[in-house]
Amino acid sequence: KNQVEQSPQSLIILEGKNCTLQCNYTVSPFSNLRWYKQDTGRGPVSLTIMTFSENTKSNGRYTATLDADTKQSSLHITASQLSDSASYICVVSNLGGGADGLTFGKGTHLIIQP
Amino acid sequence: DVKVTQSSRYLVKRTGEKVFLECVQDMDHENMFWYRQDPGLGLRLIYFSYDVKMKEKGDIPEGYSVSREKKERFSLILESASTNQTSMYLCASSLSPEGELFFGEGSRLTVL
Numbered sequence: 001k002n003q004v005e006q007s008p009q010s011l012i013i014l015e016g017k018n019c020t021l022q023c024n025y026t027v028s029p030f031s032n033l034r035w036y037k038q039d040t041g042r043g044p045v046s047l048t049i050m051t052f053s054e055n056t057k058s059n060g061r062y063t064a065t066l067d068a069d070t071k072q073s074s075l076h077i078t079a080s081q082l083s084d085s086a087s088y089i090c091v092v093s094n095l096g097g098g099a100d101g102l103t104f105g106k107g108t109h110l111i112i113q114p
Numbered sequence: 115d116v117k118v119t120q121s122s123r124y125l126v127k128r129t130g131e132k133v134f135l136e137c138v139q140d141m142d143h144e145n146m147f148w149y150r151q152d153p154g155l156g157l158r159l160i161y162f163s164y165d166v167k168m169k170e171k172g173d174i175p176e177g178y179s180v181s182r183e184k185k186e187r188f189s190l191i192l193e194s195a196s197t198n199q200t201s202m203y204l205c206a207s208s209l210s211p212e213g214e215l216f217f218g219e220g221s222r223l224t225v226l
Contacts, residue, residue, distance in 0.1 A: 031212050032212065034214065036215075041219075041220070041222075042219055042220065043118070043204055043206075043217030043218050043219050043220050044157075044204075044215070044217050045217070046214045046215070049214065089156070089157070091215075093212040095212075097211075097212070098164075098211035098212065100159075100170075100172075101211070101212060102159070102212070102215075104156050104157045104158075105156065106154065106155065106156035107156060
């Protein structure tokens with residue numbers, strides 16, 4: 001069964017500090033992996049997409065990595081800001097799976113404290 | 115700017131009432147989805163549609179139905195609301211089935 005596990009479930013850090021969120025998956029065959037950011041009470045918004053051939057991709061202070069061999073991805077946030085407080089959801093797509101082929105992690109709830 | 119609009123942000127309904135949740139997208143996307151999101155369970159797919167008048171069951175379709183009469187509009191219907199349908203409902207659209215999902219702001223439904 002395709003699964004996506006995210007850790008930690010929740011995280012509290014001080015403003016200005018860095019943090020790393022983890023996503024492990026068992027989805028096969030793999031198509032792509034996306035990280036979404038969901039602010040409280042809002043819909044998720046895509047931060048980045050990782051395909052099989054990509055190891056690292058940055059979007060401002062967000063850097064995603066992918067190790068397709070170990071089926072692990074991470075999202076690193078540099079110099080955190082209060083606006084980074086949100087849930088971060090990892091979504092993995094399996095090749096040819098269509099809408100049924102999207103497997104969602106349960107998210108990491110990140111709180112940035114001043 | 116691309117947009118997915120859900121008609122109601124907050125609704126309170128009584129058990130047994132019929133509930134309509136409407137979603138409109140302006141991106142000419144073929145694919146539209148309805149998810150519900152509950153604490154500790156993440157997002158779960160209720161129904162999706164690849165084309166007008168076409169619908170497919172997701173992981174948790176029981177107690178729900180959908181309607182897609184026009185490409186831009188995808189409605190979720192609760193024929194007889196129950197308390198266990200209290201949840202946040204998220205509509206999304208995408209250009210391709212495996213493509214980026216564009217979500218609406220969500221509709222928080224409370225069934226009393």
